[in-house]
Amino acid sequence: MAYVRDNKENMINHLQNIIPSGIHHKIEDWYSTYLSDRSIFMEDRSQYLAEVEELVEAMEEFKQDDNKLYLANRISFSLRKIREKNILNYLSARNILPKYGFPIDSVELITDPSSVETTFGQGELRLQRDLMQAISEYAPGSQVIADGKLYTSQYIKRPPQKVKEWDEWDFVQCENPECGHLNLHRHYPGAPTMDKCGICQHALSQQKVKTMIKPEYGFIISPEVKKAGSKKPIRTHRGDIYYIGEQKELLDERSLSIGLDLKSMSNDELAVVNNSQFMVCSSCGFSEVSSDFSKQKIKIHNAPNGRKCPNETFTRKSIGHTFKTDVTTLSVNDYLSWEQAYSILYAMLEGLSKAFLIERNDVDGTIDYIYSRSGNSSTRFILFDTVPGGAGHVRRLGKATEEEILDVFKVSYDLVKNCHCDENTACYSCLQNYRNQVMHDSLERRFAVDFFDRVFYDYEKFQINGVK
Template sequence: PQTASGSAKLLDHLLYCGKLPRYAFPTDVATFHVFDQGRSSRFRPIMQFAPQQGLSVALSQYAPGKQVWISGKCYRSGAIYSVNPDDRFTAWTSKRIYMECSECGFARTFPTGQAQRGETRDCKACGGAQCFGPGRYWLRPPGFAHPVDTEEVTSPDDMPDTSYATRAKLTMDTPDDASGWVAVNDRVRVMRSRQHLLVSNTGPKNDGYTYCTKCGRIEASTGPSPALIGPHAKPYPDDDDKRICDGISPTRHLVLGTDFITDIALFSMRVAQPLSLKPGHSSTAVALRTISEALAKAACLMLEVEPGEVMAEYRPALTSAGTIGLEAEVFLYDTLPGGAGFSSQLAESGTALLHAALHLMTTCPENCDASCYRCLRSFKNKLEHSLLDRHVGAELLEYLLTGNLASHTHERLRISTALLYHDLRRQAPEGTRLDLDAHVPVDDSPVTAPILAKLPGGHPSVVALASPLTPGHAADPALAAADLSRAGVPLVVENELVVRRNLPAATRRIMTYLRRR
């Protein structure tokens, strides 16, 4: 006969694999424990407060060092804790090795026998050499606690380093062509699936946490005054003569996380030159983040569900085309544990979903310059507001739907060109000639140069902007098609998104080029 512990392990495994519904078995729940110091004892800890959150949310709200306000008082998370001491031991023995690419953000966990701490590898997503890693221990926390020896406060004086859990990451390989893909058009295909998604908290400055495996006390590895390098107070109630933990060899750079199974709709998006979705590039992050938020919002509107019940994330396609920036993936997933079937429905209406997302990006009621709370912004994506640009997202999505490479909006290019022009005037040496919308004769048919620049004693050059997704190609079709070499005037192309996000760098590159002329 099977033992009780064996039955429990079987039940946990069935829940983890999604074979049993999680509505009645909320296993991914983390408690933040606040001890009642006066009534607790070593053998009977009594809680003053014990709020709970889903673990993927708790990884941000109850993260070590985070301030948690309860009943008008501020408590600080400082321990991994469970009322059942075996839970923490089991979590540690089940730890994995976490590896994340420093270039594209692709992440995966491995059993401890398949990877080593400190190990680095080539990234299979972006193709970067030795940028996947280094490997770090990854722990699923059974719960959190306010250390019993720490007093709560009503007006905290300091603000600790904060950290947030990552977006859910899809760790599966890109399915092959015979795996059930449904073509939306020649450039987009979609498939439904049930997969595990990975959520992790890598700590402040991505440096992880220092964790005492003996008592459970934990702190950010970036802390200015580490407390776990020697004997320290235990975070839970104990006898007076046993309140000091002698665990003097804590593990460092620990990553906290969880994974959960859910329904997903995986969209594969292919582009052709001159478009580029090169992993790790700022323009790629802006375009795919924007499309992800637009698709998630459009999905919730189409399915008539609450915002946040379907979310989206992107990654490079794990193919040879994905490595060189010609294929990327966006997956929509149900946030309800175990999945609710929402994302599966979206795979049947891919065209309608893409059109709805495009409509959201092109019809902002405020006609905002990049994004606002009327179109794409929300409290849930507050950390990514700087990456949301509806014009860049619309340009990519329109190409995916029609195959036509629409030029960047004329008004936006005009404003960005003016920004660059005025900054060049400020930085250029005395005697430099800078002209806006100058005419350059090419084969008896003049073209308009957005900026014509000539340093003292140098030769003239045409400075033009490229759309964010077509680096190196002037956004003006006439200028891109003109052979300026016949007129002896070279063309200098700068990315429009760089001008908006890092104007000093754009100006510095152009001035360096002009000085070499």
């Protein structure tokens, strides 16, 4: 930090050498913004320092008590992990460096448990997914068919020896219907309780606080590999996408005449959390979908290496992770059912991808509801770039004129209006795709047809009368 501050001239010279001369005049401004207290860089830096300080304090406190030395020890491993993070990975995860082209969020379902402790052999079957998909597809209990075999995921892979601790987060959704913010805090022994919502200060229910493991080291299969039959593999779990949305970097905010409110943000935050809960052995990572509400359970089991695991106590955990990306939201002042909203959302995403020539998998979305004090509720479509850090796709929609947005909607409309499937369903030619499989039964293309019909009608009316 001091280096960046003290070597301003030097740094600017370097930057001039690598940046096109047409924007040289902007460097100085950018430099001071970067170092100002409110820049993302400085904010992340103070967040990082605060987190380290908090952990150090908790560790020092546990050190005073001989019976709690083991807790101090656990925190020291978390601290080491945070302190020794690769700076490039850290900066790109925080969206300070572009992440495009660095698939660092990709994880593996390891199909050869014997290879876990050695390096992975060349030419072996490798099942890989980005973390967002892996959270639903590779979670313990899920099955995957590959090479004619049926694999069942069983373990959340433990961090390597020198790291020892998973990254874990306590989380709870605010119950204030006007807010619904997902509150998160790093989980460690003695972590402070989250008693108030960070956005609206509403009291948070402690019974609802859950802890999620970020499965960044991947998953390992159960040794029982079957031959793939005609049965569909089990995929019991859905990855729920939460919009954390602190909207610190608002790029645009406006009301459209077609009855939608638009907001566009860069560097906004989302969380993907598997909607099942798991009982997890913290010693070897053995995990099972939890079928009741108990906090702990006892089970004799084997570690991935096939030997009996020394630990028999399982604790309840969720699986999830958070990421930063570009987000554009469109809210409609109306309560739409879950099925309606998702049908419309996927039509919007298809339209966006076709109209702007964006790979469909590079954008995704989720929905939520906002309730106002006056009793009104609105439905919010949250569209985001799946590339962590954002690739500028939904940002284009955020910048688009009303006519351009209508053009996108016309593409969406044509797709849902002219599809040949039953209008009370959807198919792979209209709204369905591989990634939204868990939603297939809920999608009906007529919901999207009705919605866009109304949008176009409102627009015509606005053109004629000039009123909304």
